[in-house]
Amino acid sequence: MGKFITIGERIHCISPAIRAAMESKDPEPILKRAKEQLDAGAVYLDVNIGPAEKTGEDLMKWAVTLLQEHFDNVPLCLDTANKKAIAAGISVYNRAKGKPIVNSADAGDRISYLALAAENDAICISLCSKSGVPADNDERMAYCQEMLEYGTERGMEPEDLWFDPLCLVIKGMQDKQAEMLEFVRQLSDMGFNSVCGLSNVSNGMPKTVRPIMDSVMLAMAMQCGLTSAIVNPCDLRIMETVKSADIILNKTLYADSYLEL
Amino acid sequence: MPFKRTPQQFAASIKEVTIGTGDKAVTLGGENVFPLYSFDAPISNPPKVGVEFSDTGPDRSVPGIAAFYAGADSLGDVAKRACDMPGADFVSLVLESADPNGDDMPIEECVALCREVAEAVSLPLVIQGSKNVEKDAKLFEKVAEALQGKNVLLMSAREDNHKAIAVAAVMAYGQKIGAESSVDINLAKQLNVLVSQLGIGGENVVMNLGTAAAGYGFEYVASTMDRVRGAALAQNDNMLQMPAITPVAGDAWSVKESVAPEEDFPEWGPAEQRGVSMEISTAASVLAAGANAVILRHPDSVAAVSKLVSELM
Numbered sequence: 001m002g003k004f005i006t007i008g009e010r011i012h013c014i015s016p017a018i019r020a021a022m023e024s025k026d027p028e029p030i031l032k033r034a035k036e037q038l039d040a041g042a043v044y045l046d047v048n049i050g051p052a053e054k055t056g057e058d059l060m061k062w063a064v065t066l067l068q069e070h071f072d073n074v075p076l077c078l079d080t081a082n083k084k085a086i087a088a089g090i091s092v093y094n095r096a097k098g099k100p101i102v103n104s105a106d107a108g109d110r111i112s113y114l115a116l117a118a119e120n121d122a123i124c125i126s127l128c129s130k131s132g133v134p135a136d137n138d139e140r141m142a143y144c145q146e147m148l149e150y151g152t153e154r155g156m157e158p159e160d161l162w163f164d165p166l167c168l169v170i171k172g173m174q175d176k177q178a179e180m181l182e183f184v185r186q187l188s189d190m191g192f193n194s195v196c197g198l199s200n201v202s203n204g205m206p207k208t209v210r211p212i213m214d215s216v217m218l219a220m221a222m223q224c225g226l227t228s229a230i231v232n233p234c235d236l237r238i239m240e241t242v243k244s245a246d247i248i249l250n251k252t253l254y255a256d257s258y259l260e261l
Numbered sequence: 262m263p264f265k266r267t268p269q270q271f272a273a274s275i276k277e278v279t280i281g282t283g284d285k286a287v288t289l290g291g292e293n294v295f296p297l298y299s300f301d302a303p304i305s306n307p308p309k310v311g312v313e314f315s316d317t318g319p320d321r322s323v324p325g326i327a328a329f330y331a332g333a334d335s336l337g338d339v340a341k342r343a344c345d346m347p348g349a350d351f352v353s354l355v356l357e358s359a360d361p362n363g364d365d366m367p368i369e370e371c372v373a374l375c376r377e378v379a380e381a382v383s384l385p386l387v388i389q390g391s392k393n394v395e396k397d398a399k400l401f402e403k404v405a406e407a408l409q410g411k412n413v414l415l416m417s418a419r420e421d422n423h424k425a426i427a428v429a430a431v432m433a434y435g436q437k438i439g440a441e442s443s444v445d446i447n448l449a450k451q452l453n454v455l456v457s458q459l460g461i462g463g464e465n466v467v468m469n470l471g472t473a474a475a476g477y478g479f480e481y482v483a484s485t486m487d488r489v490r491g492a493a494l495a496q497n498d499n500m501l502q503m504p505a506i507t508p509v510a511g512d513a514w515s516v517k518e519s520v521a522p523e524e525d526f527p528e529w530g531p532a533e534q535r536g537v538s539m540e541i542s543t544a545a546s547v548l549a550a551g552a553n554a555v556i557l558r559h560p561d562s563v564a565a566v567s568k569l570v571s572e573l574m
Contacts, residue, residue: 002496253492253501255450260458261500 003251004242005228007077008042013050042233048079056085064089077101083116090120099123107143118154127164137183162195163187169203181224188225195228215241268301273497275504276463280414281385287350289553290504296551299574307574308548309350310567311556312343313510315357316374329560337381344384346560348567351385353556354378359391368400372407379408387414398422402429409434417441427456431465444471444481446488453500468505474512475543486550504553513540537561
């Protein structure tokens with residue numbers, strides 16, 4: 001297993017600046033956010049264009065080309081409910097720095113995103129859920145197996161299904177956290193790649209607390225074998241945690257300046 | 262079940278560094294397989310062998326070396342002769358006299374010697390310093406300036422003087438540098454990080470990871486080199502993907518096994534043969550651990566190691 005893979009989450013249409021930029025196809029705000037995240041050490045960038053039912057194909061092509069042209073074919077994670085838009089984005093995607101990631105499939109209504117990934121030789125984030133939050137790890141594992149079967153039947157390599165155990169908010173679901181970590185361990189023991197949307201865990205906590213909670217959760221999940229996460233790379237504490245954990249887990253060789261790399 | 266061989270090629274590769282100019286320029290690195298594993302993928306630039314001599318001339322106390330350089334009196338003549346040694350890919354001048362704790366030769370005189378050698382050689386030139394951090398920083402700056410256009414490799418930039426040497430040698434005068442650490446993987450990486458933070462790309466940097474004669478702590482050298490190459494290829498660590506060069510001769514010719522006279526140890530046989538054996542066995546070992554170039558003194562060692570390399574490729 002290689003170094004931990006961070007997927008920068010900050011190109012997201014929920015942000016007013018990004019939404020406006022996507023509507024008017026204004027490159028500057030998007031490039032600025034991309035650069036900030038890459039400078040901070042993000043490996044992949046998530047590109048969330050929202051549902052984009054009408055303009056999605058055109059918009060995703062534009063965004064993929066824009067980002068890859070400006071940032072040396074940066075690998076991207078294509079994030080929208082519009083499957084045609086994902087396919088359109090992949091049609092102009094350059095794989096020099098890594099396969100595209102489809103974000104995301106689940107074992108329910110969204111299972112066909114795996115077919116989309118299979119057709120396009122892409123990685124697929126695969127949420128271990130069907131309708132709502134899984135009750136326990138047996139349920140998570142059942143969904144995981146369903147998706148694995150569905151994907152591999154369509155020609156995907158198991159390593160291209162990045163299973164998401166579903167991080168749950170700590171406030172209100174504190175008793176579920178250890179179980180989620182245990183599931184990451186199970187995925188790792190079976191040799192699967194994994195991913196999680198980290199910031200969920202600290203939802204509703206004060207701003208001063210969130211980076212601490214997110215970083216500690218990330219470190220604990222990495223120890224359990226988590227291989228990637230969707231994070232805010234501009235959060236210094238998170239990136240310091242990832243880099244330090246990669247050193248402790250011997251994924252990369254230590255040097256005094258390791259935090260600057 | 263029949264055995265199916267899977268070539269172990271990596272997506273990462275060692276960077277290429279070229280020293281010298283014209284037809285005789287040599288390129289180190291470029292491979293995407295473990296050292297000497299040419300059965301996994303072709304190694305486009307096989308390891309290179311360099312011939313070392315001091316600024317005081319070759320070590321004429323060793324009969325085979327004395328015989329090879331017979332009649333070559335000036336340093337320029339020595340340099341020219343070294344280029345004709347069968348198996349030599351490059352030559353290496355050691356500025357031994359520059360050492361402030363020794364002859365403390367002034368920098369201008371050292372530069373003049375370097376000029377004389379650079380004019381005389383037909384092969385690429387690698388210059389080793391005085392081993393004094395302060396002196397080398399000043400010395401290499403002047404040498405880099407004087408030899409502009411020759412594309413020489415200046416060993417050694419260390420943690421305490423890398424900035425001065427790297428800026429002068431690479432950025433101002435377009436030479437190559439050797440980043441020297443002494444058998445310390447973390448420092449080896451750190452030094453490359455510091456050099457890269459100056460804006461210097463890996464195509465200008467060769468690593469000297471430190472050495473020891475076989476039997477004198479060599480296992481630390483071997484494991485360091487192994488680990489560095491493993492990180493470079495298997496972990497795609499671009500801060501360790503520089504090619505490695507190992508000056509073998511200095512250690513090999515100074516240990517007891519190489520210098521003790523035969524009359525003291527008659528059962529050991531002729532001293533010269535022991536020195537050659539030490540030089541060859543150390544060189545072969547560092548090549549197996551990942552060196553892209555070795556620097557040797559004795560004509561017999563140069564011939565044997567270059568034959569070893571060519572027969573393995």
